[in-house]
Every structure is written in C-alpha cells, then in structure tokens.
Amino acid sequence: MGHCAACGTAMARAFTGKPRQPPCYDLKNSVTIWTAGAAAGPKEMHIPDGYLSPATCAALYAGSAPFWYVALRRLKRQLTTKLIPLLSVFAAFSFVVMMFNLPLPGGTTGHAVGVSIASIVLGPWASMLAISIALFIQAVFFGDGGITAFGANCFNMAIAGSLVAYFTYRAISGHSAIVSRRRAIAAGVAGYVSINVAALLTGIELGIQPLLFRDASGAPLYAPYPLKIAVPAMMAGHLTIAGLAELILSAGLVAWLQRSHPSLLSATAPGAAAAGDEAGGFCWRAIRPLLAGLAALMLMTPLGILAVGSAWGEWSAHDLADPSARQQIAAVSANRPLPAGVPRGLERLSSIWTAPFPSYAPPFLRSSSFGYLLSAAFGSGLILLAALVLNGIFAARRWSG
Amino acid sequence: MRPNRVIEGSIHGFLRVLGHTLESEQLARRAGLLQTIDPRVKLLGFLGLIVAAAASRRLEVIASVFAVAFILAVSSRVPLRTLIIRVWAGAFAFTGLIALPALFLTPGRTIGRLPVLGWAVTAQGLRGATYLISRVETTATLSMLLVLCTPWNHVLKALRTLRVPIVLVVILGMTYRYILLMIGTAEEMFESRRSRMVGKLEAKEARRLAVATAGVLLSKTMQLSGDVYLAMQSRGFRGEVYLLDESRMRLRDWGWLALFLALGAAALWMGR
Amino acid sequence: MPAPVFEIENVSYSYERVVALDAVSLTIPAGRRIALLGANGSGKSTLLRLLDGLSFATSGAVRFCGQPLTEEHFQDETFSFDFRRRVGLVFQNPDVQLFNPTVFDELAFGPLQLRWPRDLIRQRVTNTLDDLHIAHLKERPPHRLSGGEKKRVAIASVLILDPQVLLLDEPTAALDPRSQSQTIDLLAGWKDTGRTVVTATHDLDSVEEIADDCFVFQAGRLVAQGVPASVLGDADLLRRTGLLHAHSHAHASGEIHSHPHRHHDRES
Numbered sequence: 001m002g003h004c005a006a007c008g009t010a011m012a013r014a015f016t017g018k019p020r021q022p023p024c025y026d027l028k029n030s031v032t033i034w035t036a037g038a039a040a041g042p043k044e045m046h047i048p049d050g051y052l053s054p055a056t057c058a059a060l061y062a063g064s065a066p067f068w069y070v071a072l073r074r075l076k077r078q079l080t081t082k083l084i085p086l087l088s089v090f091a092a093f094s095f096v097v098m099m100f101n102l103p104l105p106g107g108t109t110g111h112a113v114g115v116s117i118a119s120i121v122l123g124p125w126a127s128m129l130a131i132s133i134a135l136f137i138q139a140v141f142f143g144d145g146g147i148t149a150f151g152a153n154c155f156n157m158a159i160a161g162s163l164v165a166y167f168t169y170r171a172i173s174g175h176s177a178i179v180s181r182r183r184a185i186a187a188g189v190a191g192y193v194s195i196n197v198a199a200l201l202t203g204i205e206l207g208i209q210p211l212l213f214r215d216a217s218g219a220p221l222y223a224p225y226p227l228k229i230a231v232p233a234m235m236a237g238h239l240t241i242a243g244l245a246e247l248i249l250s251a252g253l254v255a256w257l258q259r260s261h262p263s264l265l266s267a268t269a270p271g272a273a274a275a276g277d278e279a280g281g282f283c284w285r286a287i288r289p290l291l292a293g294l295a296a297l298m299l300m301t302p303l304g305i306l307a308v309g310s311a312w313g314e315w316s317a318h319d320l321a322d323p324s325a326r327q328q329i330a331a332v333s334a335n336r337p338l339p340a341g342v343p344r345g346l347e348r349l350s351s352i353w354t355a356p357f358p359s360y361a362p363p364f365l366r367s368s369s370f371g372y373l374l375s376a377a378f379g380s381g382l383i384l385l386a387a388l389v390l391n392g393i394f395a396a397r398r399w400s401g
Numbered sequence: 402m403r404p405n406r407v408i409e410g411s412i413h414g415f416l417r418v419l420g421h422t423l424e425s426e427q428l429a430r431r432a433g434l435l436q437t438i439d440p441r442v443k444l445l446g447f448l449g450l451i452v453a454a455a456a457s458r459r460l461e462v463i464a465s466v467f468a469v470a471f472i473l474a475v476s477s478r479v480p481l482r483t484l485i486i487r488v489w490a491g492a493f494a495f496t497g498l499i500a501l502p503a504l505f506l507t508p509g510r511t512i513g514r515l516p517v518l519g520w521a522v523t524a525q526g527l528r529g530a531t532y533l534i535s536r537v538e539t540t541a542t543l544s545m546l547l548v549l550c551t552p553w554n555h556v557l558k559a560l561r562t563l564r565v566p567i568v569l570v571v572i573l574g575m576t577y578r579y580i581l582l583m584i585g586t587a588e589e590m591f592e593s594r595r596s597r598m599v600g601k602l603e604a605k606e607a608r609r610l611a612v613a614t615a616g617v618l619l620s621k622t623m624q625l626s627g628d629v630y631l632a633m634q635s636r637g638f639r640g641e642v643y644l645l646d647e648s649r650m651r652l653r654d655w656g657w658l659a660l661f662l663a664l665g666a667a668a669l670w671m672g673r
Numbered sequence: 674m675p676a677p678v679f680e681i682e683n684v685s686y687s688y689e690r691v692v693a694l695d696a697v698s699l700t701i702p703a704g705r706r707i708a709l710l711g712a713n714g715s716g717k718s719t720l721l722r723l724l725d726g727l728s729f730a731t732s733g734a735v736r737f738c739g740q741p742l743t744e745e746h747f748q749d750e751t752f753s754f755d756f757r758r759r760v761g762l763v764f765q766n767p768d769v770q771l772f773n774p775t776v777f778d779e780l781a782f783g784p785l786q787l788r789w790p791r792d793l794i795r796q797r798v799t800n801t802l803d804d805l806h807i808a809h810l811k812e813r814p815p816h817r818l819s820g821g822e823k824k825r826v827a828i829a830s831v832l833i834l835d836p837q838v839l840l841l842d843e844p845t846a847a848l849d850p851r852s853q854s855q856t857i858d859l860l861a862g863w864k865d866t867g868r869t870v871v872t873a874t875h876d877l878d879s880v881e882e883i884a885d886d887c888f889v890f891q892a893g894r895l896v897a898q899g900v901p902a903s904v905l906g907d908a909d910l911l912r913r914t915g916l917l918h919a920h921s922h923a924h925a926s927g928e929i930h931s932h933p934h935r936h937h938d939r940e941s
Binding site for chain 1: 407408410414418425448451452454458495506526528533535539540545556566568569577579580582583584587607614616622625629633634638639640
Binding site for chain 2: 753754773775785786788812834
C-alpha cells in the first residue's frame, strides 16, 4: 500500500488491480485544467515564447517549412502575378476577422481564426500561407504569439488547421450544389474540427515539455503541465468556445457567400451538382441508423466497470510485481506458473508511453463511469474523423484526375 | 449577457491595434539608442538574445538578458508605461494564471502549504513557474522593443538577411498596409451599427451583424485583390519583385552587431 | 492632324453577360487632352482599362501607335515594358494604387519593375516628389495620408515614368474642394505639352479647363463628341445622358436652371 507523495493520503487499490489516482489529484488537476482552459480558450491558441523548448520549436519550424515551400511553389505556378495581391489581401482579411468578438450560445464571446473559411474559398495551400502571414504579423508586430514559437503556431493553426478544414469540408459537402445547405453545415463542422485538432496538437506540444525538459532538480524548464493536464485544458477551451466561434464564422460566411457571391465557393467545389440535383457522395442520412447504434453502444460502455479482474493478458509491470494480483492472474490462467518476477523487457518498455486517459479514466474525473463514456466518445470521434478524412481524400482524388 | 460586447469588444480591439500602430510609428522616430542602429543588426541581435533566453537552463541568465533589454529600452526613450501596458502586465496576468497551479502540481520537495486547501507547494513547482514567467516576460520585451524602435517596413526588409524570399517580404508589407485599411472599414461598419442601435442587441441579431460585417469585408477583400492586381500590372509588374535597399552598414552598426552576438553567445553558453 | 495615339475600332466588351461597351469607335490624336464624359456605368472606366492594356476587347480592335493591344502581344516582354513606360493609368480609388509601405517605395515601384538603375531611380523619385510638392511625405505610409495627398502620390507614382500618355479615372472624385482645384490645376497645366491626357469624369465643372475634346458615353455607347463648349452647351444631351452641370438644377416641372459660375483666385 503506497502513500501519495503530495498529500500523504493512503492510496487505495481498486478491484481491477490497477492503482487509482489519489482523490487529491483529481481536484487539483480539474482546477488547473479549467483555469488554464478558461484563460486560453477565449483567446486563440497562440503559444507565446518560453512555453516550448528550443528543440520543440526547431522541430516544428522544420515541420512547417516543407509545407510553406511547397505551398509557395504551387501558388506561384498557379497564380503567377495574382499571387501577391491575393495572399496579401486575404491575410489582411484573416487578421481583421480574428479580432471580431463573435457571440456564442451561453452568453460568452469568442474569437475565430478564419482558417476554415480561407481553406474553403482559396484552397488549403493558399490558406496555409495566408494564415501564416497573418500569424506572423500578429506575432512580430502585436506580440500575439511568440517568435520562436511561430513555427509551432503555424504548424497547428495554419497548416494542420487548413488541411483538416479542407478535407472535412470536402468530405461532408460531397458533390452537393454550391448553394445547398449541406455546404454551410460542412463549413461549420470543418471549422469546429480544425480548431479542435489545432488545439489538440497544441496541447500535445505543451504536454510533452515537462516529460522531456527538466533541470537538474527536476523542475520543468518550459510548460510545466504533463499531457494529462495540458491536453484536456486546451480542449476544454476550444471544444466550448473557440471551436464554436470558428463554426459560427465559417457556416455564417458560407451561407452569406451562397447568397451574394456563390462563385467564390466554386474553387473548392469541383463536380458540384447543379442546384436541385440529388447530391451524391457522403450522405449523413444514409448512415443515421449506424450512428444511432454507435451512440447506444457508447452509452453502454460504463458496463465495463462491472467486469471483475483485468482483461486477460493486459497486465502491467505493476500487476506482475504485486503478490495479490499475481494470484488473480494465476487463477484465470488455469493455474499455470507465472514468470518469477517482472520480465525485464516489459519493465523497460512499459514506461515509454503514458496514455492521456490511462485506464480509460481521465484523471480529473472522479466518476469512472463518466470517464468511460468520455473515452468512448473521444475514441469514436477520432475514428469517425479519420474515416471522414479518408473519404475526403479518395473523393478528392477521384475528381481531380 | 451584454450582447453589445460584440460591437464594443470588436471596436475596442480595432482601436487598440490602430493605437499601437501609431505609437510604434512615433517611438520609432524618437532620438534614442536603438533607433540609430541598423535594422538588420537589431533583428539578428535580438533574435540571438531571444533564443538565448528561451534556451537557458539558469534563471540568472534569463534575468541578465531581461536586464539588458530593460537598459536598451530606457536608452531608447521607450516609456515605462508603454512597456507595462503592452508587454509586462498582459504577459504576467496570462502566464501567471497558467503557471500558478504548477506550484502545487509539480512533484518534488515540499516547501510550504497553501492556506485553507493545504495543498503542498514544491520547490520544483516554484522553479518551474519562475522559469516560465521570466522567459515569457524577457522574450516578449525583446520582441516588442525590436518593433517599437524600428519602422515596420525596415523590419520587413531586414528579413532578407534571414534568407526570407523577396516575394514573402513584399506580401508581408502589403498585408500590413491593407490590414490598416480593412480595420478602418470594419470599424466604420460596426460604428454605424452602434449609432443606429436602440436598446440592447439580441444574440441572434449580434451574430448576424458580425457575420454580415465579415461577409462584406470578404467581398471587399476579393474586390481589392483584383484591383490591386490591375494597379500592379499597370505599372509594369510581371511577377518579379524588387526591393530598393536604403540602409548602409556603418562601423558603429558592425560594433553593435558584434556586441549583441557576443551577449547572445555568452547567455547561451552560461545557460546551457 | 497629329498621328493617332489610340485607335478604337468597333470595340465591344462584355463581362459575365453584362455589356460594358457596345461597338465603340473613336480616335485619340497625340498631344490632345480628351475628356470621356458619362454617368456611372456608362463604360468610360472600362474603356480606360482597355486603353491601358489591363482588359482586352471581346470584339473589335484597340491600337496604340499602330500596335494592337492583345493578350498575346503583352506576353512579349519588350513590348510590355515599352507600353507600361509610355502609358500610365491613375485609378479612381487611390488606396488600390498605393500598395507599397511608404510613399518613396510607391514611386520607386514602377521604375524598379522596368529595371532602371538604382541611382537613377533614387534621383527621379526625389525630383518627382519635389515637382508635386510632396517631398515631406517621402517616408509616410499610405494610411497616414489624407485623400488629397493620396491622390497626388498616386499621380506622382505614374508621372515618375514620364509617360507619353496619361489616363485618369475620375481624378476629382471624393476629394475635398481644395485638393480638387489642385488636381485640376495639374491637369490644366498639361495643355500643349505634347502629352496625351485622357480623363474619364462626370465632373462637368472642370471639363473646359482640362480638355480640348470630349466624348460622351451612355450605356456603353458613344453618343456625342465635340469641343467642351458645344457639349456642355447642349442641355438636352446632358440631361439625356444623365449628366447635369453642377451649377444647374432641375425642377419637377422639367425646367433646368443654369447659373453662371465664378472663378476665385487660386493659390498655387
């Protein structure tokens, strides 16, 4: 039986054989997450200097550079003389739109980034550059976002954001008519998803800092919160505020454009059906029964807690070291003899990766059933997103040939 | 909810940016130390110091770099008030809030307890929070100084020394110029709506206003891009851009460059 | 009769099913100052763009000093550079034309594109700024310029190339009265300098001072031409084409009053 290093509470062992977090951690973590989330959410996720180590910054510059390079070359070839005026003015638009206070349900206001509308009107490559340019001016001239962290901010918002927004939009809008309602919805979803993906990336980048960069005494040198706090903190502010702001802006602007300048939407709508035609491609209506079934399954996941013991074969190094757990393992394994201690390989490798949601229980949630539910939603959401993106890629391929 | 926050908040944001631009332009013309140094020297030198502050593993080094920045600011006639409002207060509030929980969440040696809650504050937590806040303040001060004491188009032209392609430098310059134009347009639209407002603005109405303003701005954007394109062509533009470089490096500029690089290198070395 | 600088033969131009110009034919002789008159939407701005080689006629031919202005012809770099130096267009909205960070950069843009030597450029920029009395604006960014200053910088940025032909689109629109009179002075001063000036305007007040010949447009068609005195004296024509002399007003009964206008002494 162990004791919590921070508050001295005796740590209880759950029946499943995996140690639970002591109760004091839950509250502290929640406070942090919601405070940090509240601070970061309404502002967009511009990372200032000092939060990321130079190594991380350099890596993200290196990650962004190929995209910038390819985007510039493609656009030079496609647009030639139009490149300069188009990118400049659109970057200016993005900058100004980032300053709008958008009203959100619940009475709050939030700021959008405009990356999704940029991708929808200009395409992903031009959007990458235009948003990067706007971010540069924000960072250098107005101190919004760091200079060493510029590569990271571009990678998250401009590059990943543009790509995710574009493919999500294409996937959901399919071949629907330019003036169809589906396109506005697709734009909204694309905005919401792209901002949250950017926030997720930001959370991951911040969360790995204390893991990798500490000084001699063990103090974190840069961002001090591990993944299990950083990721939920970023997501909290963006799932609720910033994501909704982007959703409202994208959906609203696409609807506005459909009424006044539909031709501006044609660049990213190849093969769009004429108004009135039955739209092909991805169709939510068709898979509605599937989605209902998926939702029902998600709701039933907390039943897993009732299961006794741990899943066969899924034991941690901890379990194999503890005598009572070993007895249980032997009991369910037809009483075969277990290895004498913890196998060396298992011990070494088991510390490499700490999952964001260990044991399906996000640490800030006290109720484990709700934890299961959240994990299920999160996991399914990720898979659904991956499916949409893949569908989008194949759909785009089919039509660009 | 105060739905007027949509209008008031946005207008406030626009005016803040316009105010900052004006202030930067004024400060860049003052007779101070940094204003006399070649922009390329400032860019490279400050970048070195920013990287050094970001990379340092020792608090003393970060503090020294901050001291250097402070001395430079004072010598360049940058008012303390400006620094507080534009850099220090905001960064301290934001990062301070974020860093506060680290005091009791970082595992390590306990050095005290919070009143009422009894949560243990660790030495490592305190160090971690201090690293973060000091780094943020120092780097933010340096980058703000660069921009306050140098005309913005000189900063952009200086990027050529970092091998940034000319086309991007030109785009950045044009973007900055048109940002200021568009802020004026957006502000006018919001102001005119505000002057016609009777009573409170409903949420739905506010959303429609914001989206409509963005929409009008977007169509003006496309219109403007087409017109500027024609204007550029009319003066002979065929795709290649050229810059006219005005600044010459004098002996004292080289001296400053050497000094900045030496300081940066020393900070990097001592902070490793 | 001086050789024609522009020959426009049966030119039509449409864009997205809107006919902007319909079978227009006219000749612009060298060294003359021409006014294109017409209400908004009459096609005069479109014609100016065709004359500057920014758009190309959908049917008919536009020729500059005998050379056809076509998209293919502009692909040739030599022709393009020569044309851009010899013909300059001042746009109606100066913000569109002031896209460089400072006034100095703006004036230098044209010569830089034409690959002049840098020293020559610097010298010419200084001279042009002095000529137009805007030397004090050299380092200003465009957003710190007043409407009148922007207009002068826009004109300067075109004049620096010393073009043979100047095209101006509504040069006095949206200017305060003082800037208007300064601009008109400038245009009036080009009389008999050998430079061909084509001004599109609906400001009838200044036409007599700035133009030697007028062409009147309506709905994309050329409906009248002549010297300013005769065109301005034809009240019926003006009313038909939507042009009203600034000092006249129409009563509901259909009567139009014209009031004589007086000149005040102008400061230079």
